[in-house]
Amino acid sequence: xxxxxxxxxxVIGADGGPDRGFGGSAHAADGAxxxxxxxxxxxxxAGSGGCRVAVVEPGADANTMLTAVREAAGRPGxxxxxxxxxxxxxxxxxxxxxxxxxGSTADNAYRRGLAWDWVVSAMVHGDQEEALLLVDAVVDRxxxxxxxxxxxxxxxxxxxxxxxxxxxxxxxxxxxxxxGRDAVLPGGEGSFSRALTTVLGQGLPGAPAAVAxxxxxxAVAGLLDGGDPAGATGARLLGPPQGGRLxxxxxxxxxxxxxxxxxxxxxxxxxxxxxxxxxxxxx
Numbered sequence: 550x551x552x553x554x555x556x557x558x559x560v561i562g563a564d565g566g567p568d569r570g571f572g573g574s575a576h577a578a579d580g581a582x583x584x585x586x587x588x589x590x591x592x593x594x595a596g597s598g599g600c601r602v603a604v605v606e607p608g609a610d611a612n613t614m615l616t617a618v619r620e621a622a623g624r625p626g627x628x629x630x631x632x633x634x635x636x637x638x639x640x641x642x643x644x645x646x647x648x649x650x651x652g653s654t655a656d657n658a659y660r661r662g663l664a665w666d667w668v669v670s671a672m673v674h675g676d677q678e679e680a681l682l683l684v685d686a687v688v689d690r691x692x693x694x695x696x697x698x699x700x701x702x703x704x705x706x707x708x709x710x711x712x713x714x715x716x717x718x719x720x721x722x723x724x725x726x727x728x729g730r731d732a733v734l735p736g737g738e739g740s741f742s743r744a745l746t747t748v749l750g751q752g753l754p755g756a757p758a759a760v761a762x763x764x765x766x767x768a769v770a771g772l773l774d775g776g777d778p779a780g781a782t783g784a785r786l787l788g789p790p791q792g793g794r795l796x797x798x799x800x801x802x803x804x805x806x807x808x809x810x811x812x813x814x815x816x817x818x819x820x821x822x823x824x825x826x827x828x829x830x831x832x
Contacts, residue, residue: 555599556592556628557621557677560585561614562736563635563663564607565649571658573636573687573723573734574649578607580634580685580736583746588630591749591797601626608651611663618668622675628795629677631668634685634735634742636723638662639705643695646705648686665708672714679793681762684718685741687734693722696785715790717762719773722783733774733784744772752801759796762789 562581565571581604589600601624603617622629636649640659647662672680688696695705709716719741723732733739748768753760766789774784 555601555626556589556630557601557603557624557626558585558588558630558632559603559605559617559621560588560632561605561617561634561648561663562607563609563614563633563648564651565636565653565658566608566651568654570655570689570725571636571649571653572725573689573732576734576736576740577635577685578736580740580742581605581607581632583736583742584632584634584683587746587749588632592628592795611647611650611661611667614648614650614663615667615671618671622671622677625676627678629672629675629680630683631672631680632683632685632742633663633668636735637665637686637688637692637720639688639692639695643692643698643705646692646708669708669713679795680714681789681793681795682712682714682716682718683741683745684716684720684787685735686718687721687723687732689723689725693783696720709785709787715793716787717766717789718787720785720787721774739772739774741769741773744769747772749797750800752799754801756799756802758799758802760799761793761796763791765789765797 560581562577563574564578565574585602585604589602592600601621603621605614605617618631633648637646638649638658639646645659646665647659649658649662653661668682672682692705696709698704698706709720721733723734736742748765753764753768756764770786773786
């Protein structure tokens with residue numbers, strides 16, 4: 550029987566470059582940095598020491614990004630977490646999605662971008678027991694229309710509604726120019742990256758020491774788009790899946806447990822926690 554442990558985390562915050570049409574990725578690198586800073590220490594049975602992290606440079610090309618995902622997927626482990634932060638664009642037929650990469654133009658953004666299918670395929674065929682794709686993205690008017698149409702089994706809407714890997718995140722609309730200044734940008738205020746890192750940092754008061762993504766979702770949704778995630782912005786939320794064994798540390802529970810201890814007892818509790826067995830309660 551093979552015994553595997555640990556988490557592989559790949560964080561991609563893609564800068565679409567100077568083209569005004571891809572200004573929705575202006576803060577993508579900031580969002581990726583936030584996620585890369587907090588996620589490694591939050592996995593309940595792994596912690597920072599059991600998490601292998603790959604942070605892709607925001608100006609990298611699609612091949613470099615895909616290589617990082619494939620390399621992580623090829624390592625045996627419990628979980629594979631991939632984060633995509635930036636602007637998505639659909640192909641001309643509205644059937645496929647890609648993450649816009651640096652130096653793209655309106656004519657070549659899909660062809661040179663990181664194809665959604667590539668990422669999902671690498672995750673599906675990975676050597677981990679479970680996988681989760683975190684998405685903090687915006688799309689332009691045409692791509693949003695393609696998402697709304699659905700298009701049956703061949704439409705981009707189906708890629709999100711019936712994904713081959715579990716999804717968690719937010720996809721919003723972005724309009725270039727002055728109107729785009731009011732949009733919630735990936736990595737910016739009101740974005741999924743910001744909301745998730747805030748909730749993980751603060752914890753959930755009254756919740757157990759280990760919580761699933763589904764437990765975190767109400768608090769995360771409450772911070773999206775200024776507390777109105779389904780309002781005028783028309784953002785599409787991707788709720789985390791039910792079930793699964795991925796558990797995150799609840800910092801509020803740890804603070805509450807240590808509140809009544811003296812300093813020396815706090816130190817003893819910390820030492821005990823660091824040396825305790827790392828198997829999650831559900832393993």
